[in-house]
Amino acid sequence: MRNHGLVVSLDAMGGDHAPHSVLDGAAIALKENSRLRFRIYGDEAEVLPLLEANPKLAAASDFIHTPDKIASEEKPSVALRKGKNSSMQRAINAVKDGDADCVISSGNTGALMAMSKLSLRMLPGIQRPAIANLFPTRRGHCVLLDMGANIECNATHLFQFAVMGEAFARAVLGIDRPSVGLLNVGSEDMKGHEHVRAAAQMIKEAPIDINFYGFVEGDDICGGTVDVVVTDGFTGNITIKTAEGMARMLAHDLRKAFKGSFLAQLGYLLMMPAIRPLKNKLNPQRYNGAMFLGLNGIAVKSHGSAEAESFANAIRVGVNIVQHGLNEKILEELDTSGAYNPTSDEKVVGEIA
Amino acid sequence: MRNHGLVVSLDAMGGDHAPHSVLDGAAIALKENSRLRFRIYGDEAEVLPLLEANPKLAAASDFIHTPDKIASEEKPSVALRKGKNSSMQRAINAVKDGDADCVISSGNTGALMAMSKLSLRMLPGIQRPAIANLFPTRRGHCVLLDMGANIECNATHLFQFAVMGEAFARAVLGIDRPSVGLLNVGSEDMKGHEHVRAAAQMIKEAPIDINFYGFVEGDDICGGTVDVVVTDGFTGNITIKTAEGMARMLAHDLRKAFKGSFLAQLGYLLMMPAIRPLKNKLNPQRYNGAMFLGLNGIAVKSHGSAEAESFANAIRVGVNIVQHGLNEKILEELDTSGAYNPTSDEKVVGEIA
Numbered sequence: 001m002r003n004h005g006l007v008v009s010l011d012a013m014g015g016d017h018a019p020h021s022v023l024d025g026a027a028i029a030l031k032e033n034s035r036l037r038f039r040i041y042g043d044e045a046e047v048l049p050l051l052e053a054n055p056k057l058a059a060a061s062d063f064i065h066t067p068d069k070i071a072s073e074e075k076p077s078v079a080l081r082k083g084k085n086s087s088m089q090r091a092i093n094a095v096k097d098g099d100a101d102c103v104i105s106s107g108n109t110g111a112l113m114a115m116s117k118l119s120l121r122m123l124p125g126i127q128r129p130a131i132a133n134l135f136p137t138r139r140g141h142c143v144l145l146d147m148g149a150n151i152e153c154n155a156t157h158l159f160q161f162a163v164m165g166e167a168f169a170r171a172v173l174g175i176d177r178p179s180v181g182l183l184n185v186g187s188e189d190m191k192g193h194e195h196v197r198a199a200a201q202m203i204k205e206a207p208i209d210i211n212f213y214g215f216v217e218g219d220d221i222c223g224g225t226v227d228v229v230v231t232d233g234f235t236g237n238i239t240i241k242t243a244e245g246m247a248r249m250l251a252h253d254l255r256k257a258f259k260g261s262f263l264a265q266l267g268y269l270l271m272m273p274a275i276r277p278l279k280n281k282l283n284p285q286r287y288n289g290a291m292f293l294g295l296n297g298i299a300v301k302s303h304g305s306a307e308a309e310s311f312a313n314a315i316r317v318g319v320n321i322v323q324h325g326l327n328e329k330i331l332e333e334l335d336t337s338g339a340y341n342p343t344s345d346e347k348v349v350g351e352i353a
Numbered sequence: 354m355r356n357h358g359l360v361v362s363l364d365a366m367g368g369d370h371a372p373h374s375v376l377d378g379a380a381i382a383l384k385e386n387s388r389l390r391f392r393i394y395g396d397e398a399e400v401l402p403l404l405e406a407n408p409k410l411a412a413a414s415d416f417i418h419t420p421d422k423i424a425s426e427e428k429p430s431v432a433l434r435k436g437k438n439s440s441m442q443r444a445i446n447a448v449k450d451g452d453a454d455c456v457i458s459s460g461n462t463g464a465l466m467a468m469s470k471l472s473l474r475m476l477p478g479i480q481r482p483a484i485a486n487l488f489p490t491r492r493g494h495c496v497l498l499d500m501g502a503n504i505e506c507n508a509t510h511l512f513q514f515a516v517m518g519e520a521f522a523r524a525v526l527g528i529d530r531p532s533v534g535l536l537n538v539g540s541e542d543m544k545g546h547e548h549v550r551a552a553a554q555m556i557k558e559a560p561i562d563i564n565f566y567g568f569v570e571g572d573d574i575c576g577g578t579v580d581v582v583v584t585d586g587f588t589g590n591i592t593i594k595t596a597e598g599m600a601r602m603l604a605h606d607l608r609k610a611f612k613g614s615f616l617a618q619l620g621y622l623l624m625m626p627a628i629r630p631l632k633n634k635l636n637p638q639r640y641n642g643a644m645f646l647g648l649n650g651i652a653v654k655s656h657g658s659a660e661a662e663s664f665a666n667a668i669r670v671g672v673n674i675v676q677h678g679l680n681e682k683i684l685e686e687l688d689t690s691g692a693y694n695p696t697s698d699e700k701v702v703g704e705i706a
Contacts, residue, residue, distance in 0.1 A: 075543070138602050148538055151546060185501055185590040190428070193504060193587060218594025222602040234546060235588055237538040241571025242592045243599040249491050249575040250603055253634070257627040264627035270620030274613040278606045 005037060006322060008315055009100035012042030013069035013087040014107025015304050015311075019043075021106065023050045025311025027057045029319075032312075034060075036319065039094050041066045041087040066090050070111045072304060079111035080118065088112060092119045095297040102298035102318035104289075106306050112299065113149050113292060120297035123327060125334045128153070129294035130161045131233070131301065132168060133240060134287050137224035143169050143178075144221070144229045147290060148237035155198035158182065158230055162203050163333050164293040165228040166210055171324040173227075177209075181216030181226035183235060191215065199230075208336050247282055285310035289317030293330070298322055358390060359675060361668055362453035365395030366422035366440040367460025368657050368664075372396075374459065376403045378664025380410045382672075385665075387413075389672070392447050394419045394440040419443045423464045425657060432464035433471065441465060445472045448650040455651035455671035457642075459659050465652065466502050466645060473650035476680060478687045481506070482647035483514045484586070484654065485521060486593060487640050492577035496522050496531075499583075500643060501590035508551035511535065511583055515556050516686050517646040518581040519563055524677040526580075530562075534569030534579035536588060544568065552583075561689050600635055638663040642670030646683070651675055 010026060012019040019042050026038050038061040040047060051058045068086040070079045083089045088107050094100035096119045105112050109131075117129060132145035145165050150157060162180050169178035182200055184192040191197075192215070203212045213226045218239065221229055231239070258268040280286065288310040290301040298321050302314035363379060365372040372395050379391050391414040393400060404411045421439040423432045436442045441460050447453040449472045458465050462484075470482060483499035498518050503510060515533050522531035535553055537545040544550075545568070556565045566579045571592065574582055584592070611621040633639065641663040643654040651674050655667035 073541075136602070138605060151538065183591055185504065185587055188426075218591040218596075219598030219601070221595050222598035231591075234538055235591055238536055238571040238584075238588055239592055239595045242574050242596050243571075245572030245575035246596040246599045247603065248572070249489070250600065250631075250635075252491060253631045254628075257624065257631055260627040263623045267620040267623030267625075267627075270616045271611070271624070272620075274610040274617035274620075275607075278603075278610055281606070282603075 006035065006319060007037045007039060007100040008318060009039045009091045009094035009103040010041065011088045011091040011103070011105035011107055012040050012047050013066070014105040015302065015306055017305070017307050018106060019047045019050060021307050021311045023047070023054065023057065024308030025306070025315060026061070027054055028308060028312035029315040030057055030060055033319070036060065038062070039064065039091070039100050041091040043067070043069070043087070064090060070108050072108050074108055074111055076110040076114035079108065080114050083111065083115065089115050089119070092116055092299065095299070096120055101322045102300060104300045104302055104311070104314050104318050106302040106304055106311060109148070109301055112301055116292055116295055116297070116299040120295045120299065123294055123296050123330060126160055126164070126294040128157045128160070129292050130164060132165060132291045132293050135221060135240065135243070136281050136287070137222050139224035142221065142224065142227055142229055143173070144231075144236060144240060145293065146231065146233040146236050147240055148233045149292070150233040153195065153232035155195045155202055158196065158199035158232065159202040159206070160294070160334070162199070162210065162228070162230045163208070164330050165230055167329045167333050168291065168293060168326060169227045171326045171329045172320050175227050177211045178227035179211045179213045180228040180230065181213040181220060183229055183231035183239070184215035184217065186217065187215045208333055244284070251282070285313060289314035291317065291321060296327070298327070359388065359672060360390045360392060360453040361671060362392045362444045362447035362456040363394065364441045364444040364456070364458035364460055365393050365400050366419070367458040368655065368659055370658070370660050371459060372400045372403060374660050374664045376400070376407065376410065377661030378659070378668060379414070380407055381661060381665035382668040383410055383413055386672070389413065391415070392417065392444070392453050394444040396420070396422070396440070417443060423461050425461050427461055427464055429463040429467035432461065433467050436464065436468065442468050442472070445469055445652065448652070449473055454675045455653060457653045457655055457664070457667050457671050459655040459657055459664060462501070462654055465654055469645055469648055469650070469652040473648045473652065476647055476649050476684060479513055479517070479647040481510045481513070482645050483517060485518060485644045485646050488574060488593065488596070489634050489640070490575050490577035495574065495577065495579065496526070496581045497574065497589060497593060498646065499586040499589050500593055501586045502645070503586040506548065506585035508548045508555055511549065511552035511585065512555040512559070513647070513687070515552070515563065515581070515583045516561070517683050518583055520682045520686050521644065521646060521679060522580045524679045524682045525673050528580050530564045531580035532564045532566045533581040533583065534566040534573060536582055536584035536592070537568035537570065539570065540568045561686055597637070604635070638666060642667035644670065644674060649680070651680070
């Protein structure tokens with residue numbers, strides 16, 4: 001593992017709480033790891049005063065003024081065309097040009113993916129990058145991908161997501177032989193979309209050592225049945241948001257119940273220490289930092305609503321991926337599997353969510 | 354509303370706890386509504402002793418011996434071919450032949466849907482039946498469809514699901530102008546699969562009075578944004594199971610937290626009255642009874658693991674649908690919308706989950 005002079009490129013203008021959240025997040029990450037260095041891209045009028053107020057962070061950072069920023073509702077195609085001098089594009093370029101090891105942004109997901117794809121390009125052999133997230137389970141957490149980069153997927157894409165997700169769980173999470181499941185509507189061979197069944201066949205037949213569980217269903221995600229859950233970006237995006245919505249509803253209803261009566265409030269106070277670990281487990285801040293897998297460079301998407309603590313976590317995710325040499329491991333795996341030269345010519349319409 | 358001599362046909366052999374759960378469930382439903390009558394299909398050696406032990410239920414029921422039963426893992430195609438004398442098929446036939454108003458089964462979903470489709474046929478103009486479920490939200494509950502009857506859907510199917518779901522929310526749930534949303538990965542017009550966008554267009558342009566909200570995302574389901582959430586059976590099945598898995602994980606973790614220490618246990622006891630409504634809200638028994646919408650006859654799928662109380666709820670769902678004349682309302686709506694003669698010739702591969 002290397003950790004010498006690792007450089008993180010930051011889009012200081014992306015997200016609801018930028019640039020404060022970005023600079024404060026960087027300061028938190030720096031406190032934990034004093035060897036980090038930052039390249040900070042943003043508007044000097046907004047960013048410089050904040051940077052000057054934190055001499056330690058300033059000493060560890062290069063600041064680059066960028067006149068433009070990508071709006072959160074901007075279409076990716078427009079962002080690509082007009083965003084050449086945006087903080088987002090310039091922060092990505094730092095990775096492309098070898099000036100930084102990874103880039104972190106809380107900005108527009110579609111624009112970040114489109115720009116990263118075009119600037120960093122794909123890992124050789126990878127047809128589509130995927131967005132991967134950690135998600136809480138009964139046993140701890142699992143990796144879910146794709147969370148919305150690819151609305152339409154064919155069997156080869158799902159196969160490559162499985163390879164990338166497995167490499168991530170092994171390299172970055174340190175799981176010895178991560179189990180991999182394909183999300184489906186049943187566990188039997190004949191269930192689900194044809195391309196999902198074809199992907200299962202490809203994984204089984206590939207000359208690689210993947211601990212393939214087979215099909216998993218929706219309740220297997222939180223059930224912790226497997227370490228890596230693979231699906232297309234449409235299903236993945238809706239699934240993860242539905243589960244988050246369920247967790248939020250329950251938290252809301254519990255809070256209401258706790259406030260309901262004097263006895264309930266007293267009960268809540270007594271239980272608080274026992275409930276705290278659960279609250280932590282579900283804290284979205286802990287899971288902030290979606291990985292773009294399959295790019296020839298490391299890019300991490302922080303949630304648009306991320307605040308400092310949460311943004312610091314996205315930085316940790318990026319640093320972790322770099323330190324563990326994830327891309328090298330994905331390439332090794334793909335090389336072995338022969339997936340460098342996929343022969344599939346299935347028609348697929350690509351989109352960015 | 355009619356309620357005179359309403360006859361419910363029961364597959365007494367379907368589900369993990371059959372026939373006990375079915376007969377005990379029928380007894381519970383009968384206690385609430387003494388005008389119900391049952392036609393009970395099953396193996397006489399297993400069912401008759403139970404029926405004879407409950408004279409009130411026996412007096413309200415006709416029992417019909419059926420030699421075969423459909424196994425829970427049977428393929429729908431095999432069930433159709435070999436199940437002519439099964440309790441499931443005969444119970445469905447009772448609705449087809451006009452001997453019963455609705456049929457309830459806890460058996461194999463795929464087989465029940467295939468048999469119902471073939472025996473009852475579709476409502477005129479409906480291309481595909483859908484499975485609809487109630488789901489808890491912040492505001493109460495919403496209707497979700499399709500929950501797994503149709504893995505691949507085109508725009509016309511989604512449009513018809515919207516019409517059927519809206520009619521259900523209006524007729525059976527009594528909501529005045531139910532709002533309808535199409536599940537997607539974003540709220541903007543350009544997001545998601547082409548057929549989802551095309552369905553939105555169809556709903557907007559149809560000459561019917563639908564309170565169409567537009568696209569909704571995963572977290573809008575529990576958020577209670579709309580009364581009816583429409584999606585394809587692949588996404589719907591995975592989504593609902595993922596949310597259930599999340600709720601189960603949280604309940605499991607909370608139970609563990611409550612048992613953690615003496616203080617936590619005491620706190621739990623104090624809070625119990627406040628937590629009870631939440632527990633009830635999430636109780637899957639309350640939501641048992643998935644509606645098959647779009648068939649020319651009422652069929653309700655009870656969960657395979659349903660016990661008596663839960664099965665009684667599935668009976669209530671069936672009775673409710675009959676009493677509110679749901680199918681007549683769907684037909685009116687379709688007639689107005691001109692969806693009787695859909696011109697779509699999109700290629701779609703049909704499957705039953």
